[in-house]
Amino acid sequence: MEIVFTALGVGLLVVTVVEALWTTLWVDGAAGPVTSRVTSWAWVAVRRLGRGRHRLLSMCGPMILIGTVVGWVLALWAGWVLLFAADPQSLADTRDGGNATWPGRIWFVGYTLFTVGNGDFSPKDGMWQVLAGLVSASGMFLVTLSVTYLLSVVSAVVNKRAFASSVHSLGRTGAEVVLAGWNGHDLHPLDRQLAELTSQLSKLTEQYLSYPVLLYYHAARAQKSPALAVGVFDDALTLLRFGVPTEARPDEAELTAARTTVDSFLDTLEAAFIPAADQAPPHPELERLRAAGIPIVEEAEFSEAVDGLDGRRRSLLGLVRHDGWTWWKD
Numbered sequence: 001m002e003i004v005f006t007a008l009g010v011g012l013l014v015v016t017v018v019e020a021l022w023t024t025l026w027v028d029g030a031a032g033p034v035t036s037r038v039t040s041w042a043w044v045a046v047r048r049l050g051r052g053r054h055r056l057l058s059m060c061g062p063m064i065l066i067g068t069v070v071g072w073v074l075a076l077w078a079g080w081v082l083l084f085a086a087d088p089q090s091l092a093d094t095r096d097g098g099n100a101t102w103p104g105r106i107w108f109v110g111y112t113l114f115t116v117g118n119g120d121f122s123p124k125d126g127m128w129q130v131l132a133g134l135v136s137a138s139g140m141f142l143v144t145l146s147v148t149y150l151l152s153v154v155s156a157v158v159n160k161r162a163f164a165s166s167v168h169s170l171g172r173t174g175a176e177v178v179l180a181g182w183n184g185h186d187l188h189p190l191d192r193q194l195a196e197l198t199s200q201l202s203k204l205t206e207q208y209l210s211y212p213v214l215l216y217y218h219a220a221r222a223q224k225s226p227a228l229a230v231g232v233f234d235d236a237l238t239l240l241r242f243g244v245p246t247e248a249r250p251d252e253a254e255l256t257a258a259r260t261t262v263d264s265f266l267d268t269l270e271a272a273f274i275p276a277a278d279q280a281p282p283h284p285e286l287e288r289l290r291a292a293g294i295p296i297v298e299e300a301e302f303s304e305a306v307d308g309l310d311g312r313r314r315s316l317l318g319l320v321r322h323d324g325w326t327w328w329k330d
Helices: 002-025 033-049 060-085 102-114 127-170 174-180 190-210 212-216 226-243 252-271 287-291 299-307 310-322
Strands: 091-093 121-123
Touching: 002 033, 002 060, 002 127, 033 060, 033 212, 060 102, 060 127, 060 212, 091 102, 102 121, 102 127, 121 127, 127 174, 127 190, 127 212, 127 226, 174 190, 174 226, 174 287, 190 212, 190 226, 190 252, 226 252, 226 299, 226 310, 252 310
Parallel strands: none
Antiparallel strands: 091 121
């Protein structure tokens, strides 16, 4: 039985530490294998229960974040308890001189994780004293790491909402964004907005890689949804790149940088287990641009170009649906 408790305790401690470090410190990948799957399942379950109730879905992100941190703490606690249970004499009850029971071990490990202990139990001389010190060190480390992670995620959520607001301030659809930049001659007024939005999305992409839990922070209003904002932004880029002649487009370098940044953002979806939709969403419409006097290419030429973006647009639709929203109509 001692071997079983030792193996279980060490295994649980190793998995917990790896999960916490992987999720919080590895900026080039998704969350830890266990954390990423559990959080993904939790989001899918809540999304199905709260379908269409965006206020309820908006509470899911904070709950998943807090649940993740609490799960790490409880797993660390349980691992140390199992390790001390491997030897019935590892902890002595200083009040009656007997050995600690299961409640006593849980009490001792809990106090030692978050404080320096209260003296009711004393570890056996030697290895158990060293392990008691490691319990305290691991508790301080995990709590500090978790608090830092929580604050960083909250800051990243603010950036998510800022990006969504910036896009939706230009228009609710890709066509509206393009129309907002038309000055009667060309679309160069969009140069500055494209540069700013590209910078915001680039930063957001890195934050999604660093903090995958951001995917589960649902906005209660469409105007604050980054998933919808990325779709609107990409629709606008598609219209500008393939629907408008070269002489009327914004700066080509800014347009290329923006499309490349969207590509990088979509690359984060695979690591987060977000599947592409079965079909691409409807093409953005050229008619509104034509009605406003913006020069456009032939409809057949535009349709052929957009058909070549099928995989990209299916990924965008998959993201929108994963976030609990539906694709808009021009």
